[in-house]
Amino acid sequence: MPSAARLQKRRCIAPLAILVCLLTSTTYAASPEPSSEAIAFFESKVRPIFVEHCHGCHAGDKHKGELRLDTHASLQQGGESGAAIVAGKPDESLLIEAIRYESLEMPPSGKLPDDKIAILTEWVKIGAPFPADPAGTGPALRVKRHEITDEDRSYWAFQPIAPIAPPKIAADTWSRGAIDQFLLAAMQQQELQPAAEADKATLLRRVKFDLTGLPPTAEELQQFLADERDDAYEHLVDRLLASRAYGERWARHWLDLVRYAESDGYKQDAYRPTAWRYRDYVIDAFNNDKPYTEFIRQQLAGDELRPITAENLAATGYLRLGVYEYNQRDVKTQWSVILNDLTDVTADVFLGMGMQCARCHDHKFDPILQEDYFRLQAHFTPLGWRDETLLVEPSQQEALAAWENATAPIRAAIEAIERPHLDAAARSQLSRFPEEVKPALFKQAAERTPYEEQLYQLALRQAYDDIKKVDFTKKLTGQRLEQWTALKQQLAELEKQKPQAIPTMATATDIGPVAPPTLIPGKRAAAEVLPGPPTVLVSSSSSPSNHAIVPPADSATTGRRLALANWIASPENPLTARVMVNRMWQYHFGVGLVESASDFGRLGQPPTHPQLLDYLAHQLAAHDFRLKPIHRLMVTSAAYRQASRGPELAASVARDPANKFLARMTVRRLAAEQIRDAALAVSGELDPQVGGEGAEPADPRRSIYVKVFRNKRDPLLEVFDVPEGIGSAPVRNNTTTANQALLLINGPWMLERAKVLAHKIAEHVGNDRTIQTREAYLRILSREPTEEEQKFAAEFFADIPKDAKLPYTNFCHVLMNSSEFLYVD
Incomplete structure (x- = not known):
């Protein structure tokens, strides 16, 4: 079960969104030029309250309810629920009523302390001052929200991807390829110089963690340091990309995006015993360097591809990944929630288009019509869930068919006896559903419409x-x-002769060849919305509904999802390749060229290096949409090989503290799974078994194979920010908390890894403390200890009584808790 605090946090999201929407309106009337004293009051008193209670959902690229609270422009723009702030009149402001618990009782997690209420009251009283934004901050409100214009179609993300040549730079001795040329040109405009190349040990650790999620072994380090070939690093990269561990690491990135979990969520959080088949499909897809276009088609429409294969069916597990409330009697609302979630995630993940705001109305900032949202959803409207049997060897199918034929009379007789009671139980259970859906539930199957069947x-x-x-x-x-x-009893005897049951997997397919109508909620006499791409991505002379939908020849499905998959996977789609290469860049360099990785719209961030982004997108298409060549381009670049530390980088840090221009490499903390897997790897306990049903957290399997429960995650993974699996996670949180240190230092799990490692090192090199110290550094930190560190270790052991039981365990434990172990330079 989730903690009470986390449950409380989830419950308050919707009411908080209401409050935050109330926080601004078109009647907001703060002075355009507040005094310096008023600004100081806001910055020191008011903004911290907004940050603590509101910015988690309404700042940066997070804009639930179409609202941001971190810019003056967005504050002035207002929300959908009317005026919450009447400047100068706190007693007439809904915001103040709500925080006083006189009406909405906000925040619902608990009333604000009296001093914070007093601060916000005073802020409204003095006119609700807010500092002016820097020039260009905040997107402009669309003037013609209900139509798509040529200006809308001219937005950078919607332009065709064309070949682009890198800039020519005089006396360039640094660049190793086009990536570096684009970056160096931008650096020079900012008067920045690239950092020197990192040492080989640092490079090895960086790229091994990046591509495989695992630390280098001491043997790998020694081999790489001894390899004096000019292209030794390139050979290393090729070996890592060819390893099974590559897919295990990079599949995890994808699973974050599609909110993968092996449980339903909500209160029961029931286990999904076959969800792992989708996880294994993703791992295999990365390892086999499956073209990204095929990867898209299989997940969105694997059941509509011919011939039908087990791989294609496993891929449709994507359509089953959302949360599911098993006891939601309002099945109409439940199905709507399921479709909305699938629509939102598909737009975010594959297109980088935040379309959620268009669910209720035309988007205020981006050229997305409400009809566009439901045009996308119409591809999923016919969907139904199935548990498919796997395709197996003909001999196994024949044996099972023979057993079923032999037992058919017995099973039919049992069915005849049980059926009346099962039907009565079904009628009793179905009678508990709302009256408005009962007619559909009690109809004969042949009489139900496709929607009623769903x-x-x-x-x-x-x-x-x-x-x-x-x-x-x-x-x-x-x-x-x-x-x-x-x-x-007769059947039980025959069960002994039954062949092994054919395993199943959770899949999805259409309810039939006829789609239920897609309608826009709340619109009376609304016409059916037909499937198609967003209007802005269709030429002004064409209709978005002119979608090339071709049902399969067997007429088992509508063909709608395959049409969607083909459109997304088309090389002509301007978003697909840009979004994917940007994600790859983010995972390699820490931040994407477009920082808002799942929002390429105007509420997101523009690209820092637009020409480089388009160059990489074109390269992806040129390599048949295979990802490994793009990985190689990125990690063999001079930019990727730069040092991240050193006194010579002071000028770079001062001029570009956020490192947007990449004149150095960024230090990054390991992800939760990397920390766990690294601890198991250095202790020699990591189980190399691949694939299969989810393992228990206590098992020494790689973290990607550990069962993922939405409401009860592994404590180590949870404290280091593993996603909940509720929504798409394009960027993980990167928190620093006391609980992290306490769990690593005081928790028994990490101490046990240190104990195992200490024993193995002692067995391997004997009791010589100097040799033990060197071995510990090589295994844990992937480098030799310095003279100073050897001296420190000698002093550490000298202060410990000779009869102490765990001196070397404690030493290993210290290294495994160091920042150097937890971070990659």
Whole structure:
């Protein structure tokens, strides 16, 4: 179960969004030029309250309810719920009413302290001053929100991707390729110089963690340091890209995006026993360097591809990854929530288009119509969930078919006895659903519309858990009970001869060849919305609904999702390649060329190096949308090989503290899984087993194979910011908390890894403390200890009594808690 605090946080998201939408309106009337004293009051008193209670959802590229609270422009723009601030009149301001708990009772997690209420009251009283934004801060409100103009279509992200030549730079001795030429040109404009190349040990550790998620072994370090070939580093990169560990690391990035988990979420958080098949599909796709275009098609429409394969079906697990509330009787709302979630994630992940705001109305900032949102959703409207049997060897299928034929009379007789009671249980369970859906639930299957069939299947999924609990030993009596008991005994004897059951997987396909109508909620007599791309990505002379939808020849599905997949995967789509190479850049360099990785719209950030972004996108297409060549371009660049530390970088840090122009490499903390896997790797405990059903957290498997429960995650992974799996996570949080240090220092798990490592080193090199120290540094930090560190280690051991039981364990534990272990230079 999640903590009470986390549950409380989840519950307050929607009410907080309401409050924050109220915080601004078109009647906001702060002075355009507040006094310096008023600004000082805001910065020291008011802004900290906004940051603590509001900015988590309404700042930067987070804008729930279409609202940002971190710029003057967005504050002036207002929300959808009317005026919350009447400047100069706190008693007439809804904001003040709410925080006083006189109406909305905001925040719902608990009333603000009296001093904070007094601060916000005083702020409104003096006119709600807010500092002016820097020039160009904050997106402009679209004037013609209900139509798409040529100006909208001219936005940078919607332009075709064309070949682009890197700039020519005089006397360039630094660049190793086009990436460096683009970066160096931008550096020179900022009067920056690139950093020197990092040493080989640092490079090895950096690229090994980056590509595989694992630290280098002492043997790998020695081999790489001894390799004097000019292209030794390139050979290393090729070896890492060819390793199984590459897919295990890079699949995790993708699983963050698609909110992968192996449980339903909500209160029950039921385990999904076959979800791991999708995880293994993703790992294999990365390791096999599957073209990204094929990767897209399989996930969105694997069931509509021909021939049908187990791989294609496993890929449709993407369509089943959302949270699921098993006991939600309002199945109409439940199905709407499921479709909305799938629509949102698809737009974010594949297109980098934050379309959620258009669910209720035309987007205020981006050229996305409400109809565009439901045009995208119309591709998923026919969807249904299935649990498919895997495609197996014909001999296994034949053996199972023979057993089923032999037992058919017995099973039919049992079915005849049980059916009346099962039907009665089903009627009882289905009668608990809302009156408005009961007609659909009690119709004969042939009479249901496609939409009614979807509601019926959702309801039956809930009812089944109770239906299967029917106790026939109590329901049956007399001769009927005796007959049933005898039949069950006969079947039990024959069960011993039954071939191994064919495994299943969670998949999705259309409910049939006819799609339920897609309508815009709340619009009376609204016309059906047909599937198609966003209007802004269609020429002004074409209709967005002119989508090339071709149902499969067997007429089993509508063909809508395959049409969507083909459009997204088309080389002509201006977003797909840009979004993907930007994500790759983010994972290699820490921040994307577009910082808002899942929002390429005007609420996101513009690219820092637009020509480089387009160059990489074109390169992805030129390499048949295979990712490994792009990895190689990035990690073999001079930019990637730069040092991240050193006194000579002081000028670079001063001029570009955020390192937007990449005149040095950025120091990054290991991700949660990398920390856990690294500890197991250096202790020699990491289990190399690949694939299969999720492991328990206590098992020494790689973290990607550990079961992922939404409401009960592994404590080590959770404290180091592993996503919850509720929504898409394009960028992980990167917190620094006391709990992290306490868990590593005082927790038994990390201490046990240090203990195992200490014993293995002692067995390997003996009791010589100097040699032990060197071995510990090589294994844990991937480098030799300095003379000063050897001296420190000698002093450390000298102060410990000779009969102490864990001196070397403690030494290893110290190194495994060091910043150098937890960070990559």
